[in-house]
Amino acid sequence: MSGTRAFARLLGALLLGLGLTSLLSAQDAPDQGSGACVCPDEVTLAEPAWVRLPPPNLSVTAAYMTLGNRGDDDLTVVAAESPIAGTVELHEHLQDAAGVMRMRQVASLALPAGGSLAMEPGGFHLMLIGLHQPLAEGETVPVILHLADGRTLEVAAEVRRAAPGRDHDAHHHHGHRHH
Ligand SMILES: [Cu+2]
Missing domain, CATH: 1.20.5 (Single alpha-helices involved in coiled-coils or other helix-helix interfaces)
Known part of the structure; x- marks a missing residue:
């Protein structure tokens, strides 16, 4: 018994x-077994891809994700695109001489062998410029990255207000403003 x-x-x-x-x-x-990333075998999606929900009437936003490279060769991201945007640029955030954070376009992003490439708020990111239509929170949009060796990654990025797992904003809802 x-x-x-x-x-x-x-x-x-x-x-x-x-x-x-x-x-x-x-x-x-x-990335494992799901359709979140159609990637080369050695490339993993270490942190989910997401796109920041832009304020209404703003047709620019940023996409973030962390990629891993479990292969033996360094990889380089050289371009990106998305059907939702006219242009996607590779960007970095830098502090200028006056201490102000600015972003600028870079020609490529390194994804070293055995390492990772973090694209996150305040750091490297993808700039989606010229959004063709308003985005809705929770929808999933494709983002395509091009590697220097000619291969591509297609990632499904969720439209969010804040980074997954760092949803501190959720505790600070100021609600609707009453006029
Ligand atoms: Cu940017």
Whole structure:
């Protein structure tokens, strides 16, 4: 009797563990088995891709993601595009002499062998310029990256107000302004 009960408890724990594991892996490694990234074998999507929801009437925004390179060769991102934007530029953020953060276009972004390329707020990012239509929070848009060797990555980026897992803004809703 007790053996059966112990087995049932073990099975339950196993199932719970599996459920949690699949939940966690779905968040941590969206490239695995999902359609989040159509990438070369050695390229992983280490952090999910997302596009910042732009303010209304602004036709410019930025896309972020972290790529991993588990291969033996350094890779270089040389261009990007998206069907939702007229132009996509590779950008970096820099502090100028006056201490002001500015962004500027760069010709390429390095994805070193065994390393990663973080595109995140305040750092490297993709600038989506000339949005063809307003974006909606929660929708998924394709972003295509071109590597120097001619291969491409197609990533599904979710339109969000803030970075996944860094959703501090959610706790600071100022709500609707009443005039
Ligand atoms: Cu920019």
